[in-house]
Amino acid sequence: MALENSCICGMDEAGRGSLAGPMVIAAVVFNTNFKFAEVAPNITIKDSKQMTIKQRQEAFELIKKHAFAIKIEVMTVSEINKTGVGRANIEGFRRLIQKIDANQYVVDGTLHLGNLGNKTLLVQCIIDADEIVPATMASGIVAKCERDRLMLQLHHEFPMYDWNTNTGHGTQKHIDAIRQYGITEHHRIRFVKTALRNSDIRMRSK
DSSP states (O other): OOOOSEEEEEEEEEOTTSBBSSSEEEEEEEEETTOHHHHHTOOOOOGGSSSSSHHHHHHHHHHHHHSSEEEEEEOHHHHHHHOHHHHHHHHHHHHHHOOOSSSEEEEEEEOOOOGGGGGGEEEEEEHHHHOOOOOHHHHHHHHHHHHHHHHHHHHOGGGOOOHHHHOOOHHHHHHHHHHOOOOOOOOOOOHHHHTTTTTOBOOOOO
């Protein structure tokens, strides 16, 4: 992507703490001076976890209209089970940074992303950036919308786990379903063991 004026790339993830499903990491590039209030004062924009589904969808359409670029990295359950969610999270951010050109990158959280070559000094990891930096706020919304879409697809294949409403998180209904039916290839083994307090887990019968 060619740089257009001065631009900032915000980055955030969705699904880090889920028992099932991938982790989705998104990057959104805005003009450095972009402000949601100036382009859509009547649309609610905030931390994606505090928004309703309707609010997120409205915001997503607005983001697509005004962003210079949007990219998504899906960290699969296989990758998460192999390396752990922390390393998978870092790897996802590193991949996106290499794919997008910007004057500045703002990642939500306190991650240590390591050496990123000539982009290393352009990256900032800031606690609660998804509440104060428009591009990072937008990336959280995009990541959440995309992950919810993926989990809804999986729900149609495995409706007993209620993924259309819990999006793979460890609700009591989800945990009860794991005890009753076993796990699928979409479950994160370490997370499930913790949720079930290390009791025996089994694969779901075909």
